[in-house]
Amino acid sequence: MTGLFSEVFLSALMFGAVTAAIPLLLAGLGEQMSEKAGVLNIGIEGMMLAGAYLGFVGAFYSGSLWLGFLTGAAGGVAVALIMALLCVRIGLNQIVIGIALTLGLEGLTALLHHFQFSRSYPRLPAADATVIPLLSDIPVIGPAFFKHHLIVYLALALVFGMGYLYRHTQLGLNLQAAGDKPAALDVAGIDVIKTRTIAVLTTGALAGLGGAYLANVGAGLFIPFISNGAGFLGIVLAMLARGRPVWVLFGALLFGVCLSLTTAMQVAGINIPTDVIQMLPFLAVMIMLVLFGRRASLPAALGIPYERGTR
Amino acid sequence: MSIDTPTVNATALDPTSAGAARRDILHRLLMTLGPILAALVIAGCILLAVGVDPLAYYGYVLEKGLFSPLGIQQTLTRMAPLLFLAAGLIVAFRAGTWNLGGDGQFLLGAVTAAASAPVFVQLMPAWLALIGSFLIAAVVAMIWSLVPALLRAYQGVNEIITTLMMTFLGTSLANVLVKLVFRDPGTTVPQTRTLPVEDRLPRLFDTTITSGLLLGLAAIIIVHLVMTRTAFGLKLRIVGANPRAAIHAGLGVPGLTIAVFAISAGLAGLAGAVDIIGVQGNVRADWNPAYGLAVIPAVFLARMNGFAAIGFVFLLSVLSIGGESAARRLGVPNHFTLVLVSIVLIVLALAEYVDHRYNQSRKA
Incomplete structure (x- = not known):
């Protein structure tokens, strides 16, 4: 058992935790913006899958990871566009459309994968890491936190960018109002529909990016149903974070550790069925919800389509 | 919400x-x-x-799902669990509760029924054994929904998230139970003991249609009538329409909320039981038909009307039975x-x- 806690193992565990946390972080940040603006985005799982598939396709055929991230984000936005059109513009039920989109994208990406890649299962080469000088020389922590792909650091920067956006910009306040009191925002002369559409499309871009990271950097290939509930975990993170991006980061890291531990235990050959280990992250959510659930506050107008002139 | x-x-x-x-x-x-x-x-x-070729695909879907004698019987048989799930969702949705945990409740009900039925049939008359398995499946599913129910009723925690999480947990737990606890020692593939065909729910007349279909139809019609024609149903609908008004009207909202979860989950558990006792006979490891998520929008499109839901469930069954066949034939x-x-x-x-x-x- 001593091998289990060696330096190499610990840093690999933490490296895995960060890798697993990034898609959750991006999904959580995206969902947070939608929820702030009053749209409960259950279709985020579908957006991640679209991002994962198109991201992989982009990276595979162009050979450039960055182009892959771009196509991934575009895939997420494409799905978000449908969601925005149906749920924001014409006000269809967000949960019904969200579930339908998730189901559809699960099927569609699996279908396309079957015809395109199922014979060869091509893989991408391992992503280049951006090594941060000096910091990466610290034992254990260095290789765990400072040898990731550049997009990881950008995602971390985004957390603070989002915090600034919500607190110090007009758009941030508009988003908040669109979720809490859309009628008031409308009276103030700001287009609620437009504000919410911006939020949903941003969610799509972030979820798509998260999906692309999952496929291109995390796994190195696309497999059907690759997101495996990551979008739903993102929804939980957004709900528990009470509108604060930093809390999404903490939550994502916590889950990342759980997920990474899952893989580590499998690799270490601990004799428990994988199903038991797979339950860990979800068990962690339930425990968190039981402990802190009361504090999960949600915007007042969440899930309610806005229509001018109705009460 | x-x-x-x-x-x-x-x-x-x-x-x-x-x-x-x-x-x-x-x-x-x-x-x-x-x-x-x-x-x-x-x-x-x-x-x-x-x-x-889409025409060939749809041709196969219709041929298998609707027009071939064997296919339509399979379609009607598939309806049985879907109807129970839809009934459970109608209660939940009319009461303003988004129970999205149907799949976990379904699978745990199925595993419970699969584990208990072969034991019960050896101890008591067959009809009693089946009723016993149905009951215990419903109870287990109800217990599974207790955490989201309590969190919703007393802490106001959004049930969409809790039920989704419980469904992921339930799916894994069902697998663990099949692989570790209720595994049939006689087979190499991890699965529960198989209920002999003669002990399963009888088939209708000379067809292969399970009598579970009738149970499902009864369940959804009863649910529809309870929700639209009784005082209890009215109370639930008030809670759904406006929980604050319900409190002012003197209704015990937390109690009603827990009742909604229990009924909804119980029916999902029964859906699992009816699929196992009527059709499958056992639960294989990693078996998850994921009916729950597909039934949700169908129920919503039926505007939570029981009779309309029967129609949509029929459509869903045709698509799923026919689709399976068409997919096989066309690769x-x-x-x-x-x-x-x-x-x-x-x-x-x-x-x-x-x-x-x-x-x-x-x-x-």
């Missing part, structure tokens, strides 16, 4: 002549079949894009059914919106 309560159909209340009523039904039928046709065309374009992965169902749902929702708008503008 509230669900907009289904607006009472204005035309149904008007003292209309028989002709108007017939026109209304015709209109409804048109508004359902038209969008489905449109959805089939859109999905057909996707098939064309991946190089599969398309079965996942295409998901795409088809999703497009049907979206187009139906859209059509309903357009129709609603049209009616409004005509009235104005």
